[in-house]
Amino acid sequence: MFPTARCLAAKPSGFLKRSAEELGRLSKIAWNSEALSTPTKPYRLLDFEDESSVANCKTMADRAVGGFSTASLDYIPADPSSNAPAHARFHGSISTKLPNNWRVERTGYAAFRNQDRGLWLFGRLYWDVDPYSYLALRVKSDGRRYTVNIQTDSIVETDIHQHRLYTRHHRVASTTADDHLSPYSAPEALESPELAEARYPNGLPPSLSDVPPPSTVMSSVTTSGSTGWETILLPFNSFVRTNYGLVVEPQTSIIRQRVKSIGIGLTDRVEGPYDLRIHRIWATNGMSEGEIEEEQRICGADALPVDEGVRTGWSGEVASHTSKPGDSEKSPKGKGLKALRDEWDA
Numbered sequence: 572m573f574p575t576a577r578c579l580a581a582k583p584s585g586f587l588k589r590s591a592e593e594l595g596r597l598s599k600i601a602w603n604s605e606a607l608s609t610p611t612k613p614y615r616l617l618d619f620e621d622e623s624s625v626a627n628c629k630t631m632a633d634r635a636v637g638g639f640s641t642a643s644l645d646y647i648p649a650d651p652s653s654n655a656p657a658h659a660r661f662h663g664s665i666s667t668k669l670p671n672n673w674r675v676e677r678t679g680y681a682a683f684r685n686q687d688r689g690l691w692l693f694g695r696l697y698w699d700v701d702p703y704s705y706l707a708l709r710v711k712s713d714g715r716r717y718t719v720n721i722q723t724d725s726i727v728e729t730d731i732h733q734h735r736l737y738t739r740h741h742r743v744a745s746t747t748a749d750d751h752l753s754p755y756s757a758p759e760a761l762e763s764p765e766l767a768e769a770r771y772p773n774g775l776p777p778s779l780s781d782v783p784p785p786s787t788v789m790s791s792v793t794t795s796g797s798t799g800w801e802t803i804l805l806p807f808n809s810f811v812r813t814n815y816g817l818v819v820e821p822q823t824s825i826i827r828q829r830v831k832s833i834g835i836g837l838t839d840r841v842e843g844p845y846d847l848r849i850h851r852i853w854a855t856n857g858m859s860e861g862e863i864e865e866e867q868r869i870c871g872a873d874a875l876p877v878d879e880g881v882r883t884g885w886s887g888e889v890a891s892h893t894s895k896p897g898d899s900e901k902s903p904k905g906k907g908l909k910a911l912r913d914e915w916d917a
Contacts, residue, residue: 610702611859611881616833617685617852619659622646628834630683632663637670638678647848654798654868658711658850667840681845684720684834697724701827703854705788705804709869711848712738712801716839718779721810724829732810732825736835737783739790739801739873771818778809788857788875796872800848804855804875857881 788804857878
C-alpha cells in the first residue's frame with residue numbers, strides 16, 4: 572500500500588504520515604552527516620503555530636479526583652499588529668477546596684502534555700534529544716510557579732523529570748519575616764515540615780527553587796521594548812526525577828533517546844486564575860543565527876542573542892579577550908554550551 576496525499580495531509584498525523592516524517596528526518600540527518608557533529612539547528616518538539624499540535628495535547632486537573640481546579644488548552648491565531656505568533660493558551664483556575672471524599676487529602680493542580688506519539692514503522696515513536704543540551708521554551712507567563720515535565724520510556728512509568736519554568740518578567744518576591752504568609756513565598760514554606768521533608772528529603776533542588784540556577788539561560792532584564800514573550804533554555808541535566816510530586820533518590824538522568832511526552836504543570840496551590848501562553852518547545856544547543864530573526868521579532872528587547880558556540884561550531888573562536896570575568900553567568904552569549912556539557916554530565 573502506498574501513502575496517498577490524503578493520508579499524508581491528515582491531522583493529527585496517522586501511522587503513514589508519522590512514518591514518512593520520521594524517515595524523512597532521519598534520512599536528512601544521515602545525508603548531511605549531521606550525526607557526526609554537535610547539532611547547531613533546533614529540533615522542534617511541540618510547535619503550537621500548528622493548530623493540530625494543540626489538538627494533540629491533553630489537559631489534566633484535580634477534577635479527576637473530585638477537585639475543583641480547571642485546565643484548558645486553546646489555540647490562539649497570530650496577531651500581526653503586535654507580532655504575536657500563533658500559540659497555545661494554557662489557562663484555568665486553581666482551587667484547593669477538598670471534595671467530599673475522605674480519601675483525597677490534597678488538591679490544587681493543573682497540567683497539560685502531548686498525547687502518546689503513537690507507532691511508526693519501527694515501533695513506538697519517541698523523541699531522541701540526546702545530541703542536545705537544552706530544552707527551549709518560548710512563553711508569555713503570568714508569573715505563576717509553572718513546572719516543565721518530561722516523561723521518558725523508563726522502568727518506572729510514573730517517574731517524571733521536572734524543572735521550574737523561570738521567566739524574567741515575573742520574578743517571585745523573596746520571602747521575608749513580614750511576608751512569610753504571602754501566596755508568592757517559597758513553596759516549601761507553604762507546606763508542613765513533614766510534607767516538605769517527604770517531598771525534598773535532601774533539601775529543595777536548585778532547579779525547583781524560586782531562584783534560577785546559573786545553568787538556566789534567560790534574557791537580561793529589560794525596562795522597555797518588552798513584548799512579554801521570552802525564550803528560556805533549561806539544561807536537560809538539571810531536571811529532577813520525581814514520582815507523584817516527590818523527589819526520588821537516587822537521582823537518574825533523563826533517558827534522552829526515548830522521550831515520550833513534554834508538558835507544563837501548575838502545582839503552587841495558590842487559588843485563582845492562571846494564564847500561560849506557549850509558542851514553541853524545542854531541543855537546542857543554543858540560539859543559532861537562523862533563529863535570531865524570529866526570536867527578535869517575537870521577543871523584542873528580551874530576545875536571546877546568538878550563542879557563540881553554536882555560531883562557530885565550537886571551534887574555539889569565541890572572542891574571550893573581550894569578555895569580563897563572570898560574563899558567562901550573566902549572558903548566554905559566552906556560555907559555549909559544548910564546553911559546558913562535560914561539566915553538566917559530570
